[in-house]
Amino acid sequence: MILYGHWRSLAAMxxxxxxxxxxxxxxxxxxxILGGGQFAPGFLALNPQAAVPALEAGDGPPLFxxxxxxxxxxxxxxxxxxxxKDARGRARVRALALISAADSxxxxxxxxxxxxxxxxxxxxxxxxxxxxxxxxxxxxATEAHLARDAVPGPWSHGGAPTLADLFLYSLYAGYxxxxxxxDGMPNIARVVAACEADPCFTAAHPLRQPGAPRR
Amino acid sequence: MILYGHWRSLAAMxxxxxxxxxxxxxxxxxxxILGGGQFAPGFLALNPQAAVPALEAGDGPPLFxxxxxxxxxxxxxxxxxxxxKDARGRARVRALALISAADSxxxxxxxxxxxxxxxxxxxxxxxxxxxxxxxxxxxxATEAHLARDAVPGPWSHGGAPTLADLFLYSLYAGYxxxxxxxDGMPNIARVVAACEADPCFTAAHPLRQPGAPRR
Numbered sequence: 001m002i003l004y005g006h007w008r009s010l011a012a013m014x015x016x017x018x019x020x021x022x023x024x025x026x027x028x029x030x031x032x033i034l035g036g037g038q039f040a041p042g043f044l045a046l047n048p049q050a051a052v053p054a055l056e057a058g059d060g061p062p063l064f065x066x067x068x069x070x071x072x073x074x075x076x077x078x079x080x081x082x083x084x085k086d087a088r089g090r091a092r093v094r095a096l097a098l099i100s101a102a103d104s105x106x107x108x109x110x111x112x113x114x115x116x117x118x119x120x121x122x123x124x125x126x127x128x129x130x131x132x133x134x135x136x137x138x139x140x141a142t143e144a145h146l147a148r149d150a151v152p153g154p155w156s157h158g159g160a161p162t163l164a165d166l167f168l169y170s171l172y173a174g175y176x177x178x179x180x181x182x183d184g185m186p187n188i189a190r191v192v193a194a195c196e197a198d199p200c201f202t203a204a205h206p207l208r209q210p211g212a213p214r215r
Numbered sequence: 216m217i218l219y220g221h222w223r224s225l226a227a228m229x230x231x232x233x234x235x236x237x238x239x240x241x242x243x244x245x246x247x248i249l250g251g252g253q254f255a256p257g258f259l260a261l262n263p264q265a266a267v268p269a270l271e272a273g274d275g276p277p278l279f280x281x282x283x284x285x286x287x288x289x290x291x292x293x294x295x296x297x298x299x300k301d302a303r304g305r306a307r308v309r310a311l312a313l314i315s316a317a318d319s320x321x322x323x324x325x326x327x328x329x330x331x332x333x334x335x336x337x338x339x340x341x342x343x344x345x346x347x348x349x350x351x352x353x354x355x356a357t358e359a360h361l362a363r364d365a366v367p368g369p370w371s372h373g374g375a376p377t378l379a380d381l382f383l384y385s386l387y388a389g390y391x392x393x394x395x396x397x398d399g400m401p402n403i404a405r406v407v408a409a410c411e412a413d414p415c416f417t418a419a420h421p422l423r424q425p426g427a428p429r430r
Contacts, residue, residue: 048359068310075302087290094283102317120335144263
């Protein structure tokens with residue numbers, strides 16, 4: 001399999017974690033999403049949406065959209081499972097994942113940062129404040145669900161990682177890089193600690209990829 | 216089942232379409248998302264994320280996040296199917312749906328419009344321009360995928376509606392309400408025509424719900 005990603009992409013990070021958890025070999029190719037490489041004709045032929053990640057696997061055009069890729073990995077390589085067996089548990093895990101996938105992360109990708117600068121004249125500090133606001137909003141919503149449901153941990157949905165944790169950890173990675181704090185979010189802190197004890201999660205971190213700045 | 220929604224919510228609209236296609240009875244209760252009703256303690260107990268839709272069905276807290284609700288409906292009420300049988304087809308349909316679910320619609324919900332006004336002083340015209348920009352971007356990305364793949368229609372993925380069409384039609388509904396045009400998007404226009412010929416889709420339209428302004 002070939003993963004088209006970028007060191008900074010939180011969406012590529014989630015796919016990396018799943019590939020590692022399932023023990024699947026792949027090669028990663030970097031698309032320069034900060035320099036417009038996603039709009040090059042060669043990449044548009046792979047993913048006309050002009051976004052990473054995309055996953056080349058078998059025949060047909062590459063899979064795209066991180067959650068769709070993860071569901072496909074789950075269906076085609078079911079061990080270890082990243083979704084619970086019961087329909088209600090699967091709905092909970094998917095909904096928790098979607099707090100990050102839909103309502104948080106898409107608000108801070110390059111195309112949105114560019115638009116904020118172009119339409120509202122937003123500078124770097126304003127864009128960072130915007131990004132931190134949406135990551136904090138998503139994390140607080142997730143915390144509120146984890147606190148209410150009180151499902152035993154250490155992961156979001158019990159004793160093993162699920163898609164909810166992949167999305168949560170990738171959102172946290174962006175938040176932490178921008179100086180965000182988990183004060184008042186003990187359940188998120190518990191899940192993040194579980195992620196940080198698992199090399200499948202930590203090895204996928206943006207700052208550990210080729211091309212990333214050294215911290 | 217009880218659907219917590221709002222006439223204007225494009226996410227509630229998608230759930231309405233699926234419930235109709237699957238022939239499931241439900242009662243809809245309106246949460247005043249334009250007046251902050253999603254932050255009332257009574258609703259936060261139902262969905263701590265403070266967003267509609269939420270679907271009360273059987274035991275346990277309501278399901279939330281439209282795509283998670285739709286996957287649950289698909290698993291628990293599989294007829295008629297809204298996902299293809301093959302894993303690659305399912306990945307394609309989910310990815311097309313996520314162009315709307317993740318990268319388009321979350322950029323124009325009330326919490327984002329409020330933030331644009333608060334952080335950047337955006338007025339109504341600027342917010343409309345922002346919203347139309349993201350809906351057009353999502354529709355153009357979808358058009359590019361439909362054009363490249365050339366899967367026979369009339370729907371996005373063949374001769375029967377799938378989740379991709381529910382998301383596409385809800386995004387189009389918001390776009391059309393704000394005066395957006397489908398010029399240069401013949402594949403989207405073809406799918407929209409299929410949606411508009413199906414009463415399960417048209418009856419779910421925002422402007423046909425109780426509380427909506429008359430056009």
